[in-house]
Amino acid sequence: MNSIPLLLSRLLRLFPVNHLKDKFESEERLQDNIIGDILLKNNQQGINDFVVDNIDFTKKSVHVYSIKNKYQHKQNISSNDLGLEILSQTSANGVFSLIGYHKLKYDAIIYDQTGKKTVSIFFKQPIKIVIDKFYLIIELTKVETNLKAYFTNDIDLVSSKRVIDDTHGIHAILTYFDSQFKIRPSKADINKGIKFLWKNDIIDGKELAYRKTSSRTKEIMDGEELFKNKYPVEYKDIMKNPIESCIFRYLLENDDFPSHFTCDVSSGVLSFTIYPKAVNQISNVINEIIKNN
Incomplete structure (x- = not known):
């Protein structure tokens, strides 16, 4: 198994x-x-x-953290210290990058020819850590959670549960870098960076949640409609307040960004649910956000 x-x-x-x-x-x-x-x-x-x-x-989920103290990279990090299987790590031009595996674990109850049993299934989850100036960025490859796809047809999957998931890896990374380097990570508010891209017509909203003075509002656009294009006056009001969870469509006629992505703007979490067409698509989104944040 x-x-x-x-x-x-x-x-x-x-x-x-x-x-x-x-x-x-x-x-x-x-x-x-x-x-x-x-x-x-x-x-x-x-x-x-x-x-x-x-x-x-x-496909990735990306978690962006602000750090209060600059990370000083002096020597290579070991897998035992970080709790990940490390494949590579580099430091150049003030940017530290590490690629490795986080181990996911699921417990499943199955029926096979011998009867009912509980089995554990492990996954090597690719993970990328980038520390760029005052941001710590954790990029986790999305793993298919339908365990049925990993069993042969003669095995019935009754139920399954996550035992070790993304949150365990994120916690281990934050704990290590804070305890060893005192970087003091906190969830990044990326409203400024997202609003820059929106203002400059690089992205537009397909679904969005945002704060009003005394309430929270959610908009889901019909068909191919996009929020700023359809409601320019309401868009200007939104820009005055924090944005929350949104789906953004990329507007330009090139492959610099994926066609769309989801973003929990106030918590610094992005989700890319389609395969990138070019190697830099996801990193371009991240870099443009933090550069203008």
């Missing part, structure tokens, strides 16, 4: 099928066959190298 080949198979499922096929030059067409071909022809180190180079092609 948790052999190295199975762990690597689950890991490779987190990447776009066509991207796997191209990067590993597989002649297979179906996902299972492509992954089987990759595992046959590549060792664990080769797959780890692929993850380091291609982590930015995965």
